[in-house]
Amino acid sequence: MNGAGAMIVEDLRRELPADRVVAEADSMAGYLHDEAEWAAHGMPLLVVRPRDAEEVRTVVRACIRHRVPVVTRGAGTGLSGGANAIADGVVLSTEHLADIREINAVERLAVVGPGVVNDDLRAACAARDLWYPPDPASAPWSTIGGNVATNAGGLCCVKYGVTRDYVLGLQVVTGTGELVRLGRRTAKGVVGFDLAGLMVGSEGTLGVITEITVKLRPKAGPERTVAGYFDSPFDAGRAVAAISASGVVPSALELIDRHCLAAVDAWKNMGLSTDANIVLLGRTDAPGLAGEQEAATMLDCFQRSDATWAAQSTDQAEADLLFAARRLAYPALERLGPVLTEDVCVPKAAVPEMLARIDATATRHDTLIANIAHAGDGNLHPLLITPAGDEGARTRALAAFDEIIGDAIALGGTISGEHGVGLLKRDGMVRELSPAVLDMHRAVKSALDPYNILNPGKVIAS
């Protein structure tokens, strides 16, 4: 530990109650990295678990004083290395900032601490006949603070939008150690720049979010599910493009392939069929006749795109099981070996071509690539799996990863639809954005984090 390290440990032990500070290596083990298994991490000096915004401010001010980096951590379910600890830095965990402070049915908003788990907020809203739509597949674990910091998407975003569309206001500890309120809690508001919007998706590099005000919707109605099996990814992609062209906006349109279904079944023994190479799951929550018509249109799109089998589910439990399998796909695949996760997003019309290119990349680089996707958004998650310890396979997977990124950009897409840049996609960001735009990022970073202590090295190098 260097001099600054020893001093910050001493300062924080003095300035905070004893149970907030963890410095034993064993106890810090669970705070070292997120779910991006391929991203590097270091050994922090300590983990701090503040219980209110003032304590967060104490931590950030100590980090400024001693020029020590601070990595804010929600649940650590990130898939880009954004929450990975930095050597000789501080990890600030939001686990004890997990209170739901207000659910307001009149204003249709909720105010929460950043450590509130997504599903817990959704459940609390449902009890009041309200709905917080953003539903990343990690909703049982990931926090609202992490969701805001990554601008998380999810299954129902194809119809209802992403986290950014629901953030009204934020309380933030800035890189100069101020505690500020950004945004609003009113339905409208245009005073000054949209600084709350700037914080959304900033991956802990521009401020530590200590409170979040989100918009709510009335509870959604029951859904109808349509499933389709496809032999080729190209045909499944055609079905996605056809649904988009039909004018139907599904409340979810998810893709899951045979590798994922097999891995989930091997793990959870859910009795899933692995007859199809690709399964598409479409949902509509339109009420009454409109819902029937939307389900029929989706079914028709599946059939016209050469589905080998397609049907509207009559069994809600069976439909829920397929969606549960979709949510479990990632942890199930992790059991097979280290997973390198892509998050490319392409225009919907380019989904068939992108899926075909991913298939070709897997063959060319002799790499197992499983696929899950928020297909209705064109947001694809090719998951590159390599046997643990196989360096050759790792090198081939990295080449495949780069090629997929290049293809997404070439097709008019982006390298990250929802997981963020973190550590894994910094090179991709440089490929996607022009030098002038990268300079704008650096200017914002140095204006809001002049001491370069907030998650330095993530997203953009200073």
Ligand SMILES: Cc1cc2nc3c(=O)[nH]c(=O)nc-3n(C[C@H](O)[C@H](O)[C@H](O)COP(=O)(O)OP(=O)(O)OC[C@H]3O[C@@H](n4cnc5c(N)ncnc54)[C@H](O)[C@@H]3O)c2cc1C
């Ligand atoms: C099984 C699985 C399924 C997933 N499905 C989806 C999905 O459908 N859609 C999707 O978008 N993502 C998905 N993810 C990725 C991940 O869950 C999201 O990125 C999520 O938003 C991260 O939340 P977290 O609480 O785990 O944040 P962490 O991983 O702890 O942190 C993520 C980033 O946010 C920053 N951060 C966290 N809290 C704060 C705060 N209070 N203030 C400032 N910065 C902060 C961290 O520094 C880091 O850069 C999935 C991950 C897994 C493992």
